[in-house]
Amino acid sequence: MPRASHIARIVGAAALALVTLEVSARVDDYVTHGAPLTGYFDIQTIYEYDELGRRGKPNAQYLKWKLNSLGFRGPELEPGKLTVATLGASETFGMYESDNREFPRQLETILRERFGDSVQVANVAYAGMSVGQALLRLDETLEAVEPDMLVVYPSVAAYADAPKGEWRLGKRPQRSSFAIFRIEERVRDLLKNTIPDWLQTQIREMQADRSKQAEKGWQTLPEENVERFRRELDELVERTLATGAEVALVTHATRFGDRVRPEDEPFLIAWRKFYPQLAEDGFLDMERRLNAVVREIAQERGLPLVDAAEKMEPGAENFVEFVHFTDQGAHRLAELIAAGVEPTIERLLRATPKVPAEQVP
Numbered sequence: 001m002p003r004a005s006h007i008a009r010i011v012g013a014a015a016l017a018l019v020t021l022e023v024s025a026r027v028d029d030y031v032t033h034g035a036p037l038t039g040y041f042d043i044q045t046i047y048e049y050d051e052l053g054r055r056g057k058p059n060a061q062y063l064k065w066k067l068n069s070l071g072f073r074g075p076e077l078e079p080g081k082l083t084v085a086t087l088g089a090s091e092t093f094g095m096y097e098s099d100n101r102e103f104p105r106q107l108e109t110i111l112r113e114r115f116g117d118s119v120q121v122a123n124v125a126y127a128g129m130s131v132g133q134a135l136l137r138l139d140e141t142l143e144a145v146e147p148d149m150l151v152v153y154p155s156v157a158a159y160a161d162a163p164k165g166e167w168r169l170g171k172r173p174q175r176s177s178f179a180i181f182r183i184e185e186r187v188r189d190l191l192k193n194t195i196p197d198w199l200q201t202q203i204r205e206m207q208a209d210r211s212k213q214a215e216k217g218w219q220t221l222p223e224e225n226v227e228r229f230r231r232e233l234d235e236l237v238e239r240t241l242a243t244g245a246e247v248a249l250v251t252h253a254t255r256f257g258d259r260v261r262p263e264d265e266p267f268l269i270a271w272r273k274f275y276p277q278l279a280e281d282g283f284l285d286m287e288r289r290l291n292a293v294v295r296e297i298a299q300e301r302g303l304p305l306v307d308a309a310e311k312m313e314p315g316a317e318n319f320v321e322f323v324h325f326t327d328q329g330a331h332r333l334a335e336l337i338a339a340g341v342e343p344t345i346e347r348l349l350r351a352t353p354k355v356p357a358e359q360v361p
Helices: 002-033 103-118 131-136 138-145 156-160 183-194 197-210 223-241 262-272 281-301 327-351
Strands: 047-050 053-056 082-088 119-123 149-153 246-250
Touching: 082 103, 082 138, 082 327, 103 119, 103 327, 131 138, 131 156, 131 223, 138 223, 149 223, 149 327, 156 223, 156 281, 223 246, 223 281, 246 281, 246 327, 262 281
Parallel strands: 082 119, 082 149, 149 246
Antiparallel strands: 047 053
């Protein structure tokens, strides 16, 4: 009996400690981020769903990710300004950069240094969005933002996991039983920071190898996936040009460049965890082939091309992991895009009636 009482006291103390940590986490979220004290508070809180799937919830916020009244990340758009919209996935939406240091915001800063505040940049990307998924809401997006120019930075890895049928924008996710607890993410971050890198790499490699997708995997990306990317990117360009907006294409850059250095091997394994059906050697081949498509479409249609895949320096200075940017990497990409689109923007500013003539350089 004393032993049972002792165990009960231990369990009770542990439960009390967990409750205290959970309450502390909720109070911290409330004070720091203005989060509600009850319910869920995670990245899913900035999204809503309709018959097509996910879209940004107007004026929603989770940590540094703040959406405007149109449901896109960034400040409110102002009427009467030349609008450059940036379309892509998480690399464009912004992941690891400091607040307001994702490349669309840095692109706006650079363009305004050249053209003044007559130019604004709208970030119309969402994490995980392929070109095919962007097509589902393209008309809606173009109507809402009314861009004078669309800059497309496609995340090509989505085509390693392209569905056989039509794209969807994602179903409402089923949260885990523990997702209601705010300390879950903090515990996950703690483990990530304490487990040795080599062990995390081994765990990711085992997870990828044991995936059902890996059982029917590819050594290289099938040509039909490449052709699907070509069709969808070309359709996106054609439909955008039909609205009267200009289009610029940007090739996709990675941490690896044209080869995987030994010190970067863990990042390739981490990338493959998300697309286990593609062998590790297939990733750089996929990047080369799909970037070739981007270059071909730009040439065929006479579009401005920013060859970030060739001009972005690989390595840790520009990339946090496999494809997402550091602050410096986002700035470097913004510089490359600004240089590539400046002639078009200057021409548009001289032609458009929306901007007072005295503001045009």
